[in-house]
Amino acid sequence: MPSANHELPIALFRDQPALAPEILQAVSGIKPPEYEHISLGSECFNDDNPTEYRADSTVLLGDPKRPELAIIVENQLRPDRRKRFSWPVYLSTLRARRECPVTLLALCPNETTSAWCREPIEMGHEGWVLRPWVLNLAEAPAVIDVDKARALPELAILGTPAHADGPHRKAVLTAFAEALEVTDRDRGERYHDYVRSQLSEAARHCLEEIMQADVYEWQSDFARKHIAEGEARGRAEGEAKGKAEGEAELLLIVLEGHGFTVDDELRRRITACTDLQQIQIWARRVGTARTLDEIFA
Template sequence: MELFRNEPALAPELLQLVSGIKPPEYEQISHGSETFTDCNPTEYRCDSTVLLGNPKRPDLAIVVEVQRKPDERKRFSWPVYLSTLRARRKCPVTLLVLCPNKRTAAWCREPIESGHEGWVLRPWVLDLTKAPAVTDLNKARSLPELTVLSTIANADGPDREAVLTAFAEALEVTDRDKGELYHDYVRSQLSEAARDCLEEIMQAGTYEWQSDFALKHIAEGKAEGRIEGEVKGEIKGEIKILLIVLESHGFTLDGDLQQRITTCQDPQQIQTWARRAATAETLDEIFD
Protein backbone atom coordinates (compact mmCIF):
# COMPACT_ATOMS: atom_id res chain seq x y z
CA MET A 1 0.00 0.00 0.00
CA GLU A 2 2.99 2.31 0.42
CA LEU A 3 3.22 2.53 -3.38
CA PHE A 4 -0.34 3.90 -3.60
CA ARG A 5 0.19 6.28 -0.70
CA ASN A 6 3.28 7.65 -2.44
CA GLU A 7 1.65 7.80 -5.88
CA PRO A 8 -2.17 7.61 -6.15
CA ALA A 9 -1.93 7.72 -9.98
CA LEU A 10 -0.83 4.09 -9.80
CA ALA A 11 -4.45 3.09 -9.03
CA PRO A 12 -6.13 4.29 -12.28
CA GLU A 13 -3.13 2.98 -14.24
CA LEU A 14 -3.59 -0.55 -12.87
CA LEU A 15 -7.38 -0.31 -13.05
CA GLN A 16 -7.20 0.37 -16.79
CA LEU A 17 -4.71 -2.47 -17.17
CA VAL A 18 -6.97 -5.13 -15.64
CA SER A 19 -10.39 -3.80 -16.72
CA GLY A 20 -9.70 -2.29 -20.12
CA ILE A 21 -11.85 0.67 -19.04
CA LYS A 22 -10.22 4.06 -19.44
CA PRO A 23 -10.73 6.14 -16.27
CA PRO A 24 -12.18 9.64 -16.66
CA GLU A 25 -9.77 12.45 -17.46
CA TYR A 26 -8.73 14.24 -14.31
CA GLU A 27 -6.74 17.30 -13.31
CA GLN A 28 -6.61 16.33 -9.65
CA ILE A 29 -6.00 13.03 -7.90
CA SER A 30 -5.97 12.50 -4.15
CA HIS A 31 -6.40 10.02 -1.34
CA GLY A 32 -9.67 9.43 0.45
CA SER A 33 -10.29 7.95 3.86
CA GLU A 34 -9.71 4.23 4.29
CA THR A 35 -12.30 4.04 7.08
CA PHE A 36 -15.96 3.17 6.48
CA THR A 37 -17.94 3.38 9.71
CA ASP A 38 -21.64 2.67 10.08
CA CYS A 39 -23.84 3.67 13.03
CA ASN A 40 -23.71 0.27 14.81
CA PRO A 41 -20.83 1.31 15.26
CA THR A 42 -18.79 -1.19 13.24
CA GLU A 43 -15.64 0.11 11.60
CA TYR A 44 -14.71 -1.11 8.12
CA ARG A 45 -11.27 -0.20 6.88
CA CYS A 46 -9.94 -0.82 3.38
CA ASP A 47 -6.29 -0.67 2.36
CA SER A 48 -6.54 2.53 0.31
CA THR A 49 -8.94 4.76 -1.60
CA VAL A 50 -8.02 6.99 -4.54
CA LEU A 51 -10.21 9.86 -5.77
CA LEU A 52 -10.04 11.05 -9.38
CA GLY A 53 -11.03 14.69 -9.89
CA ASN A 54 -12.18 17.22 -7.33
CA PRO A 55 -11.90 15.57 -3.88
CA LYS A 56 -15.21 17.19 -2.86
CA ARG A 57 -17.05 15.76 -5.87
CA PRO A 58 -14.80 13.19 -7.58
CA ASP A 59 -15.49 11.66 -10.98
CA LEU A 60 -14.46 8.19 -9.78
CA ALA A 61 -13.40 6.61 -6.48
CA ILE A 62 -11.21 3.50 -6.48
CA VAL A 63 -11.04 1.16 -3.48
CA VAL A 64 -7.65 -0.60 -3.54
CA GLU A 65 -7.18 -3.84 -1.63
CA VAL A 66 -4.11 -6.08 -1.32
CA GLN A 67 -5.36 -9.65 -0.79
CA ARG A 68 -2.62 -12.14 0.13
CA LYS A 69 -4.90 -15.18 0.50
CA PRO A 70 -8.60 -16.09 0.23
CA ASP A 71 -10.71 -14.69 3.06
CA GLU A 72 -14.47 -15.30 3.02
CA ARG A 73 -15.09 -12.22 5.17
CA LYS A 74 -14.09 -10.01 2.23
CA ARG A 75 -17.13 -11.21 0.26
CA PHE A 76 -19.20 -9.30 2.78
CA SER A 77 -16.95 -6.33 3.55
CA TRP A 78 -16.00 -5.41 -0.04
CA PRO A 79 -19.58 -4.52 -1.04
CA VAL A 80 -19.80 -2.42 2.15
CA TYR A 81 -16.67 -0.48 1.14
CA LEU A 82 -18.12 0.38 -2.25
CA SER A 83 -21.67 1.26 -1.16
CA THR A 84 -20.43 3.38 1.76
CA LEU A 85 -17.89 5.22 -0.34
CA ARG A 86 -20.46 5.78 -3.11
CA ALA A 87 -22.92 7.26 -0.62
CA ARG A 88 -20.25 9.42 1.00
CA ARG A 89 -18.67 10.78 -2.19
CA LYS A 90 -21.76 10.66 -4.42
CA CYS A 91 -19.79 9.32 -7.37
CA PRO A 92 -19.15 6.06 -9.23
CA VAL A 93 -16.93 3.60 -7.35
CA THR A 94 -14.94 0.52 -8.30
CA LEU A 95 -12.81 -2.13 -6.60
CA LEU A 96 -9.22 -2.99 -7.55
CA VAL A 97 -7.63 -6.01 -5.85
CA LEU A 98 -3.93 -6.88 -6.03
CA CYS A 99 -2.89 -10.49 -5.36
CA PRO A 100 0.54 -12.13 -4.98
CA ASN A 101 -0.31 -15.34 -6.85
CA LYS A 102 -2.61 -16.97 -9.41
CA ARG A 103 -4.65 -18.97 -6.86
CA THR A 104 -5.65 -15.94 -4.78
CA ALA A 105 -6.34 -13.89 -7.91
CA ALA A 106 -8.74 -16.57 -9.19
CA TRP A 107 -10.59 -16.57 -5.84
CA CYS A 108 -10.87 -12.77 -5.83
CA ARG A 109 -12.33 -12.73 -9.36
CA GLU A 110 -15.31 -14.85 -8.34
CA PRO A 111 -18.54 -12.78 -8.54
CA ILE A 112 -20.05 -11.74 -5.21
CA GLU A 113 -23.83 -12.19 -5.20
CA SER A 114 -25.65 -9.69 -2.99
CA GLY A 115 -28.96 -11.55 -2.98
CA HIS A 116 -30.71 -8.84 -5.02
CA GLU A 117 -31.19 -9.93 -8.63
CA GLY A 118 -28.66 -8.30 -10.94
CA TRP A 119 -26.69 -6.77 -8.09
CA VAL A 120 -23.37 -8.60 -8.41
CA LEU A 121 -19.89 -7.34 -7.55
CA ARG A 122 -17.12 -8.50 -9.89
CA PRO A 123 -13.80 -7.17 -8.56
CA TRP A 124 -11.08 -6.05 -10.93
CA VAL A 125 -8.09 -8.20 -10.00
CA LEU A 126 -4.39 -7.99 -10.83
CA ASP A 127 -2.16 -11.02 -10.26
CA LEU A 128 1.10 -9.26 -9.38
CA THR A 129 3.14 -12.06 -10.93
CA LYS A 130 1.58 -10.96 -14.24
CA ALA A 131 2.30 -7.24 -13.87
CA PRO A 132 3.34 -5.79 -17.24
CA ALA A 133 7.03 -5.27 -17.96
CA VAL A 134 8.01 -1.59 -17.92
CA THR A 135 10.99 -1.16 -20.26
CA ASP A 136 10.34 2.36 -21.51
CA LEU A 137 12.54 4.77 -19.56
CA ASN A 138 10.10 7.67 -19.84
CA LYS A 139 7.34 5.47 -18.44
CA ALA A 140 9.64 4.38 -15.61
CA ARG A 141 10.43 7.98 -14.72
CA SER A 142 6.80 9.09 -14.87
CA LEU A 143 5.50 6.31 -12.58
CA PRO A 144 8.26 4.69 -10.48
CA GLU A 145 5.71 2.79 -8.39
CA LEU A 146 4.46 0.87 -11.43
CA THR A 147 8.07 0.12 -12.26
CA VAL A 148 8.54 -1.42 -8.82
CA LEU A 149 5.74 -3.92 -9.52
CA SER A 150 7.08 -4.53 -13.02
CA THR A 151 10.56 -5.31 -11.74
CA ILE A 152 9.43 -7.86 -9.16
CA ALA A 153 7.28 -9.68 -11.75
CA ASN A 154 9.65 -9.59 -14.73
CA ALA A 155 13.24 -9.47 -13.45
CA ASP A 156 13.77 -13.14 -14.35
CA GLY A 157 12.01 -12.91 -17.70
CA PRO A 158 13.38 -12.39 -21.21
CA ASP A 159 13.49 -8.59 -20.75
CA ARG A 160 15.53 -8.74 -17.53
CA GLU A 161 18.16 -6.15 -18.45
CA ALA A 162 15.63 -3.69 -19.90
CA VAL A 163 13.31 -4.09 -16.89
CA LEU A 164 16.12 -3.59 -14.37
CA THR A 165 17.48 -0.64 -16.33
CA ALA A 166 14.03 0.94 -16.19
CA PHE A 167 13.94 0.35 -12.43
CA ALA A 168 17.33 2.01 -12.02
CA GLU A 169 16.01 4.92 -14.08
CA ALA A 170 12.94 5.14 -11.83
CA LEU A 171 15.16 5.36 -8.77
CA GLU A 172 16.88 8.34 -10.35
CA VAL A 173 13.74 10.48 -10.05
CA THR A 174 12.76 9.43 -6.52
CA ASP A 175 13.94 11.19 -3.39
CA ARG A 176 16.39 9.39 -1.13
CA ASP A 177 13.85 8.01 1.36
CA LYS A 178 11.59 6.56 -1.32
CA GLY A 179 14.57 5.39 -3.36
CA GLU A 180 15.99 3.42 -0.45
CA LEU A 181 12.56 1.96 0.38
CA TYR A 182 11.88 0.88 -3.21
CA HIS A 183 15.40 -0.42 -3.79
CA ASP A 184 15.52 -2.46 -0.59
CA TYR A 185 12.06 -3.94 -1.15
CA VAL A 186 12.68 -4.88 -4.79
CA ARG A 187 16.13 -6.27 -4.05
CA SER A 188 14.68 -8.50 -1.32
CA GLN A 189 12.31 -10.02 -3.90
CA LEU A 190 14.86 -10.62 -6.67
CA SER A 191 16.75 -13.79 -7.49
CA GLU A 192 20.50 -13.72 -7.00
CA ALA A 193 21.04 -13.43 -10.75
CA ALA A 194 18.66 -10.47 -11.00
CA ARG A 195 20.28 -8.76 -8.00
CA ASP A 196 23.69 -9.12 -9.59
CA CYS A 197 22.37 -7.73 -12.87
CA LEU A 198 20.85 -4.70 -11.10
CA GLU A 199 24.09 -3.99 -9.29
CA GLU A 200 26.03 -4.20 -12.56
CA ILE A 201 23.66 -1.73 -14.19
CA MET A 202 23.99 0.77 -11.37
CA GLN A 203 27.76 0.38 -11.12
CA ALA A 204 28.51 0.25 -14.85
CA GLY A 205 28.83 3.98 -15.39
CA THR A 206 26.51 3.89 -18.42
CA TYR A 207 24.48 6.68 -16.86
CA GLU A 208 25.61 9.85 -15.17
CA TRP A 209 23.46 9.41 -12.08
CA GLN A 210 22.34 12.63 -10.45
CA SER A 211 20.00 11.74 -7.60
CA ASP A 212 21.23 11.63 -4.02
CA PHE A 213 20.03 8.05 -3.66
CA ALA A 214 21.77 6.75 -6.79
CA LEU A 215 25.10 8.40 -5.94
CA LYS A 216 24.91 7.18 -2.34
CA HIS A 217 23.97 3.66 -3.47
CA ILE A 218 26.83 3.45 -5.98
CA ALA A 219 29.38 4.48 -3.36
CA GLU A 220 28.00 2.03 -0.79
CA GLY A 221 27.65 -0.70 -3.38
CA LYS A 222 31.32 -0.65 -4.24
CA ALA A 223 32.27 -1.08 -0.59
CA GLU A 224 29.59 -3.71 0.04
CA GLY A 225 30.60 -5.60 -3.07
CA ARG A 226 34.06 -6.21 -1.71
CA ILE A 227 32.69 -7.42 1.63
CA GLU A 228 29.98 -9.54 0.00
CA GLY A 229 32.55 -11.21 -2.21
CA GLU A 230 34.56 -12.21 0.84
CA VAL A 231 31.46 -13.57 2.61
CA LYS A 232 30.36 -15.55 -0.46
CA GLY A 233 33.81 -17.09 -0.68
CA GLU A 234 33.59 -18.18 2.95
CA ILE A 235 30.12 -19.70 2.47
CA LYS A 236 31.20 -21.64 -0.62
CA GLY A 237 34.05 -23.11 1.39
CA GLU A 238 31.70 -24.19 4.18
CA ILE A 239 29.31 -25.81 1.65
CA LYS A 240 32.17 -27.71 0.03
CA ILE A 241 33.24 -29.10 3.41
CA LEU A 242 29.65 -30.14 4.23
CA LEU A 243 29.26 -31.99 0.92
CA ILE A 244 32.54 -33.81 1.48
CA VAL A 245 31.42 -34.90 4.98
CA LEU A 246 28.07 -36.12 3.65
CA GLU A 247 29.71 -38.06 0.84
CA SER A 248 32.28 -39.63 3.16
CA HIS A 249 29.45 -40.94 5.38
CA GLY A 250 27.64 -42.46 2.42
CA PHE A 251 24.69 -40.07 2.25
CA THR A 252 22.95 -39.57 -1.12
CA LEU A 253 21.27 -36.20 -1.72
CA ASP A 254 18.19 -35.64 -3.88
CA GLY A 255 17.81 -32.53 -6.01
CA ASP A 256 15.78 -30.55 -3.48
CA LEU A 257 18.21 -31.18 -0.65
CA GLN A 258 21.18 -30.41 -2.90
CA GLN A 259 19.60 -27.07 -3.78
CA ARG A 260 18.80 -26.34 -0.14
CA ILE A 261 22.44 -26.77 0.76
CA THR A 262 23.99 -24.91 -2.16
CA THR A 263 21.65 -21.91 -1.83
CA CYS A 264 22.04 -21.54 1.93
CA GLN A 265 23.61 -18.18 2.82
CA ASP A 266 23.97 -18.77 6.56
CA PRO A 267 27.47 -20.08 7.41
CA GLN A 268 26.40 -21.01 10.97
CA GLN A 269 23.58 -23.19 9.62
CA ILE A 270 26.00 -24.94 7.26
CA GLN A 271 28.41 -25.59 10.13
CA THR A 272 25.55 -27.02 12.23
CA TRP A 273 24.66 -29.45 9.44
CA ALA A 274 28.29 -30.49 9.11
CA ARG A 275 28.58 -31.23 12.85
CA ARG A 276 25.39 -33.30 12.79
CA ALA A 277 26.57 -35.19 9.69
CA ALA A 278 29.59 -36.48 11.58
CA THR A 279 27.43 -38.65 13.88
CA ALA A 280 24.02 -38.92 12.16
CA GLU A 281 22.67 -42.13 10.71
CA THR A 282 19.94 -40.54 8.56
CA LEU A 283 19.52 -37.32 6.59
CA ASP A 284 16.50 -36.42 8.73
CA GLU A 285 18.74 -36.25 11.78
CA ILE A 286 20.88 -33.66 9.98
CA PHE A 287 18.37 -31.44 8.22
CA ASP A 288 15.08 -31.61 10.18
Protein backbone atom coordinates in the same frame (compact mmCIF):
# COMPACT_ATOMS: atom_id res chain seq x y z
CA MET B 1 1.30 -6.13 12.34
CA PRO B 2 0.89 -6.02 8.52
CA SER B 3 3.84 -7.45 6.61
CA ALA B 4 6.04 -5.56 4.15
CA ASN B 5 4.56 -7.69 1.35
CA HIS B 6 1.17 -6.24 2.24
CA GLU B 7 2.17 -2.66 3.02
CA LEU B 8 4.65 -1.78 0.26
CA PRO B 9 2.36 -2.40 -2.75
CA ILE B 10 -0.33 -0.29 -1.07
CA ALA B 11 2.24 2.41 -0.26
CA LEU B 12 2.91 2.70 -4.01
CA PHE B 13 -0.71 3.74 -4.55
CA ARG B 14 -0.66 6.12 -1.61
CA ASP B 15 2.60 7.67 -2.78
CA GLN B 16 1.37 7.93 -6.38
CA PRO B 17 -2.46 7.89 -6.75
CA ALA B 18 -2.14 7.99 -10.57
CA LEU B 19 -1.01 4.37 -10.37
CA ALA B 20 -4.60 3.31 -9.57
CA PRO B 21 -6.30 4.36 -12.84
CA GLU B 22 -3.26 3.06 -14.78
CA ILE B 23 -3.57 -0.42 -13.26
CA LEU B 24 -7.38 -0.36 -13.37
CA GLN B 25 -7.27 0.22 -17.13
CA ALA B 26 -4.63 -2.51 -17.55
CA VAL B 27 -6.73 -5.17 -15.82
CA SER B 28 -10.24 -4.08 -16.89
CA GLY B 29 -9.70 -2.60 -20.34
CA ILE B 30 -11.98 0.27 -19.28
CA LYS B 31 -10.53 3.74 -19.77
CA PRO B 32 -11.08 5.85 -16.62
CA PRO B 33 -12.64 9.30 -17.07
CA GLU B 34 -10.35 12.20 -17.92
CA TYR B 35 -9.38 14.12 -14.81
CA GLU B 36 -7.47 17.25 -13.89
CA HIS B 37 -7.06 16.35 -10.24
CA ILE B 38 -6.38 13.09 -8.41
CA SER B 39 -6.21 12.60 -4.66
CA LEU B 40 -6.42 10.10 -1.85
CA GLY B 41 -9.64 9.59 0.07
CA SER B 42 -10.30 8.18 3.50
CA GLU B 43 -9.84 4.43 3.87
CA CYS B 44 -12.31 4.33 6.77
CA PHE B 45 -15.93 3.42 6.01
CA ASN B 46 -17.48 3.43 9.46
CA ASP B 47 -21.19 3.97 10.03
CA ASP B 48 -23.19 4.20 13.25
CA ASN B 49 -22.47 0.54 13.89
CA PRO B 50 -19.30 0.25 16.03
CA THR B 51 -17.78 -2.25 13.55
CA GLU B 52 -14.86 -0.61 11.73
CA TYR B 53 -14.56 -1.03 7.98
CA ARG B 54 -11.21 0.10 6.60
CA ALA B 55 -9.85 -0.41 3.09
CA ASP B 56 -6.15 -0.40 2.23
CA SER B 57 -6.32 2.69 0.01
CA THR B 58 -8.85 4.93 -1.76
CA VAL B 59 -8.10 7.05 -4.84
CA LEU B 60 -10.41 9.82 -6.10
CA LEU B 61 -10.35 10.96 -9.72
CA GLY B 62 -11.38 14.56 -10.23
CA ASP B 63 -12.53 17.14 -7.69
CA PRO B 64 -12.21 15.51 -4.23
CA LYS B 65 -15.59 17.04 -3.27
CA ARG B 66 -17.34 15.76 -6.41
CA PRO B 67 -15.12 13.02 -7.88
CA GLU B 68 -15.92 11.36 -11.18
CA LEU B 69 -14.68 7.96 -10.00
CA ALA B 70 -13.45 6.44 -6.75
CA ILE B 71 -11.11 3.43 -6.80
CA ILE B 72 -10.74 1.25 -3.71
CA VAL B 73 -7.40 -0.62 -3.73
CA GLU B 74 -7.02 -3.76 -1.64
CA ASN B 75 -3.87 -5.90 -1.31
CA GLN B 76 -5.24 -9.38 -0.67
CA LEU B 77 -2.50 -11.84 0.30
CA ARG B 78 -4.82 -14.85 0.75
CA PRO B 79 -8.52 -15.77 0.52
CA ASP B 80 -10.60 -14.33 3.34
CA ARG B 81 -14.34 -15.09 3.41
CA ARG B 82 -15.06 -11.93 5.43
CA LYS B 83 -14.08 -9.82 2.43
CA ARG B 84 -17.15 -11.19 0.62
CA PHE B 85 -19.16 -9.10 3.07
CA SER B 86 -16.88 -6.15 3.84
CA TRP B 87 -15.96 -5.28 0.24
CA PRO B 88 -19.57 -4.42 -0.71
CA VAL B 89 -19.70 -2.25 2.42
CA TYR B 90 -16.61 -0.35 1.26
CA LEU B 91 -18.12 0.37 -2.15
CA SER B 92 -21.66 1.22 -1.06
CA THR B 93 -20.48 3.47 1.79
CA LEU B 94 -17.98 5.33 -0.39
CA ARG B 95 -20.56 5.68 -3.17
CA ALA B 96 -23.07 7.20 -0.75
CA ARG B 97 -20.45 9.47 0.81
CA ARG B 98 -18.96 10.78 -2.46
CA GLU B 99 -22.03 10.39 -4.68
CA CYS B 100 -19.97 8.99 -7.52
CA PRO B 101 -19.26 5.67 -9.25
CA VAL B 102 -16.92 3.37 -7.34
CA THR B 103 -14.90 0.31 -8.30
CA LEU B 104 -12.71 -2.24 -6.52
CA LEU B 105 -9.15 -3.14 -7.55
CA ALA B 106 -7.60 -6.12 -5.72
CA LEU B 107 -3.86 -6.87 -5.79
CA CYS B 108 -2.92 -10.52 -5.28
CA PRO B 109 0.44 -12.33 -4.95
CA ASN B 110 -0.50 -15.48 -6.87
CA GLU B 111 -3.06 -17.07 -9.19
CA THR B 112 -4.85 -18.97 -6.39
CA THR B 113 -5.74 -15.79 -4.53
CA SER B 114 -6.43 -13.94 -7.79
CA ALA B 115 -8.94 -16.61 -8.85
CA TRP B 116 -10.66 -16.37 -5.46
CA CYS B 117 -10.88 -12.56 -5.69
CA ARG B 118 -12.35 -12.73 -9.22
CA GLU B 119 -15.30 -14.82 -8.07
CA PRO B 120 -18.48 -12.72 -8.31
CA ILE B 121 -20.09 -11.70 -5.03
CA GLU B 122 -23.83 -12.28 -5.25
CA MET B 123 -25.62 -9.64 -3.16
CA GLY B 124 -29.00 -11.40 -3.09
CA HIS B 125 -30.84 -8.73 -5.12
CA GLU B 126 -31.39 -9.67 -8.75
CA GLY B 127 -28.69 -8.19 -11.00
CA TRP B 128 -26.67 -6.85 -8.07
CA VAL B 129 -23.32 -8.62 -8.35
CA LEU B 130 -19.86 -7.33 -7.39
CA ARG B 131 -17.05 -8.53 -9.65
CA PRO B 132 -13.73 -7.15 -8.38
CA TRP B 133 -11.02 -6.16 -10.84
CA VAL B 134 -7.91 -8.15 -9.99
CA LEU B 135 -4.19 -7.75 -10.66
CA ASN B 136 -2.04 -10.81 -10.05
CA LEU B 137 1.24 -9.13 -9.02
CA ALA B 138 3.11 -11.94 -10.78
CA GLU B 139 1.60 -10.52 -13.98
CA ALA B 140 2.04 -6.80 -13.22
CA PRO B 141 2.86 -4.71 -16.30
CA ALA B 142 6.54 -4.64 -17.24
CA VAL B 143 8.09 -1.20 -17.57
CA ILE B 144 11.10 -1.16 -19.89
CA ASP B 145 10.89 2.44 -21.05
CA VAL B 146 13.01 4.69 -18.84
CA ASP B 147 10.91 7.78 -19.61
CA LYS B 148 7.78 5.99 -18.40
CA ALA B 149 9.67 4.75 -15.34
CA ARG B 150 10.67 8.30 -14.48
CA ALA B 151 7.16 9.63 -15.16
CA LEU B 152 5.42 7.00 -13.02
CA PRO B 153 8.09 5.38 -10.81
CA GLU B 154 5.61 3.35 -8.77
CA LEU B 155 4.46 1.47 -11.88
CA ALA B 156 8.06 0.37 -12.51
CA ILE B 157 8.44 -0.63 -8.85
CA LEU B 158 5.24 -2.70 -8.95
CA GLY B 159 6.26 -4.67 -12.04
CA THR B 160 9.96 -5.23 -11.39
CA PRO B 161 9.72 -8.39 -9.19
CA ALA B 162 7.50 -10.11 -11.77
CA HIS B 163 9.80 -9.48 -14.74
CA ALA B 164 13.32 -9.33 -13.26
CA ASP B 165 14.02 -12.89 -14.41
CA GLY B 166 12.26 -12.57 -17.75
CA PRO B 167 13.62 -11.97 -21.26
CA HIS B 168 13.80 -8.20 -20.68
CA ARG B 169 15.63 -8.42 -17.34
CA LYS B 170 18.22 -5.72 -18.02
CA ALA B 171 15.66 -3.26 -19.42
CA VAL B 172 13.28 -3.86 -16.50
CA LEU B 173 16.02 -3.41 -13.89
CA THR B 174 17.36 -0.32 -15.68
CA ALA B 175 13.87 1.17 -15.59
CA PHE B 176 13.68 0.28 -11.89
CA ALA B 177 16.99 2.08 -11.25
CA GLU B 178 15.72 5.11 -13.18
CA ALA B 179 12.52 5.06 -11.10
CA LEU B 180 14.57 5.17 -7.91
CA GLU B 181 16.53 8.09 -9.35
CA VAL B 182 13.47 10.36 -9.30
CA THR B 183 12.07 9.33 -5.90
CA ASP B 184 13.08 10.94 -2.64
CA ARG B 185 15.61 9.17 -0.44
CA ASP B 186 13.16 7.70 2.09
CA ARG B 187 10.83 6.28 -0.52
CA GLY B 188 13.78 5.12 -2.63
CA GLU B 189 15.13 3.13 0.31
CA ARG B 190 11.74 1.52 0.96
CA TYR B 191 11.18 0.71 -2.71
CA HIS B 192 14.69 -0.70 -3.14
CA ASP B 193 14.52 -2.87 -0.02
CA TYR B 194 11.12 -4.28 -1.01
CA VAL B 195 12.07 -5.07 -4.61
CA ARG B 196 15.51 -6.43 -3.70
CA SER B 197 13.89 -8.84 -1.22
CA GLN B 198 11.82 -10.24 -4.12
CA LEU B 199 14.71 -10.62 -6.60
CA SER B 200 16.66 -13.76 -7.42
CA GLU B 201 20.42 -13.78 -6.91
CA ALA B 202 20.94 -13.42 -10.67
CA ALA B 203 18.63 -10.41 -10.82
CA ARG B 204 20.33 -8.76 -7.83
CA HIS B 205 23.69 -9.26 -9.52
CA CYS B 206 22.36 -7.72 -12.75
CA LEU B 207 21.00 -4.72 -10.84
CA GLU B 208 24.37 -4.13 -9.20
CA GLU B 209 26.08 -4.28 -12.60
CA ILE B 210 23.66 -1.67 -13.94
CA MET B 211 24.26 0.62 -10.97
CA GLN B 212 28.03 0.21 -11.28
CA ALA B 213 28.19 0.73 -15.07
CA ASP B 214 29.76 3.89 -16.44
CA VAL B 215 26.94 4.29 -18.98
CA TYR B 216 24.73 6.13 -16.47
CA GLU B 217 25.68 9.07 -14.30
CA TRP B 218 23.38 8.55 -11.34
CA GLN B 219 22.61 11.78 -9.49
CA SER B 220 20.50 10.88 -6.49
CA ASP B 221 21.93 10.42 -3.00
CA PHE B 222 20.33 6.98 -2.92
CA ALA B 223 22.03 5.83 -6.14
CA ARG B 224 25.40 7.15 -5.04
CA LYS B 225 25.05 5.38 -1.70
CA HIS B 226 24.19 2.14 -3.53
CA ILE B 227 27.20 2.51 -5.84
CA ALA B 228 29.54 3.20 -2.91
CA GLU B 229 28.26 0.13 -1.07
CA GLY B 230 28.70 -1.98 -4.21
CA GLU B 231 32.26 -0.76 -4.70
CA ALA B 232 33.05 -1.53 -1.05
CA ARG B 233 31.64 -5.04 -1.45
CA GLY B 234 33.64 -5.50 -4.64
CA ARG B 235 36.88 -4.48 -2.92
CA ALA B 236 36.19 -6.78 0.03
CA GLU B 237 35.37 -9.70 -2.26
CA GLY B 238 38.47 -9.03 -4.34
CA GLU B 239 40.70 -8.96 -1.27
CA ALA B 240 39.17 -12.20 0.05
CA LYS B 241 39.61 -13.89 -3.33
CA GLY B 242 43.23 -12.76 -3.56
CA LYS B 243 43.99 -14.04 -0.08
CA ALA B 244 42.36 -17.41 -0.84
CA GLU B 245 44.42 -17.73 -4.03
CA GLY B 246 47.61 -17.07 -2.08
CA GLU B 247 46.72 -19.62 0.59
CA ALA B 248 45.89 -22.19 -2.12
CA GLU B 249 49.31 -21.76 -3.76
CA LEU B 250 50.98 -22.09 -0.37
CA LEU B 251 49.01 -25.29 0.34
CA LEU B 252 50.25 -26.81 -2.93
CA ILE B 253 53.85 -26.07 -1.92
CA VAL B 254 53.33 -27.60 1.55
CA LEU B 255 51.77 -30.75 0.04
CA GLU B 256 54.72 -31.25 -2.32
CA GLY B 257 57.13 -30.58 0.57
CA HIS B 258 55.52 -33.44 2.51
CA GLY B 259 55.93 -35.81 -0.42
CA PHE B 260 52.35 -35.82 -1.69
CA THR B 261 51.74 -36.02 -5.45
CA VAL B 262 49.02 -33.59 -6.52
CA ASP B 263 47.28 -34.56 -9.78
CA ASP B 264 45.56 -32.08 -12.10
CA GLU B 265 42.07 -32.74 -10.70
CA LEU B 266 43.11 -32.08 -7.10
CA ARG B 267 45.12 -29.03 -8.16
CA ARG B 268 42.02 -27.58 -9.84
CA ARG B 269 39.96 -28.29 -6.72
CA ILE B 270 42.43 -26.47 -4.50
CA THR B 271 42.96 -23.45 -6.76
CA ALA B 272 39.22 -23.08 -7.42
CA CYS B 273 38.39 -22.95 -3.70
CA THR B 274 37.54 -19.42 -2.50
CA ASP B 275 36.74 -20.46 1.07
CA LEU B 276 39.79 -19.32 3.03
CA GLN B 277 38.71 -21.24 6.15
CA GLN B 278 38.43 -24.49 4.20
CA ILE B 279 41.94 -24.08 2.73
CA GLN B 280 43.32 -23.50 6.21
CA ILE B 281 41.59 -26.68 7.48
CA TRP B 282 43.25 -28.68 4.70
CA ALA B 283 46.64 -27.12 5.51
CA ARG B 284 46.41 -28.05 9.21
CA ARG B 285 45.76 -31.69 8.29
CA VAL B 286 48.92 -32.00 6.17
CA GLY B 287 51.32 -32.45 9.12
CA THR B 288 49.61 -35.57 10.49
CA ALA B 289 48.07 -37.11 7.37
CA ARG B 290 49.49 -40.19 5.66
CA THR B 291 47.22 -40.02 2.59
CA LEU B 292 45.54 -37.30 0.55
CA ASP B 293 42.14 -38.78 1.46
CA GLU B 294 42.82 -37.90 5.12
CA ILE B 295 43.37 -34.27 4.12
CA PHE B 296 40.58 -33.79 1.56
CA ALA B 297 37.92 -36.17 2.88
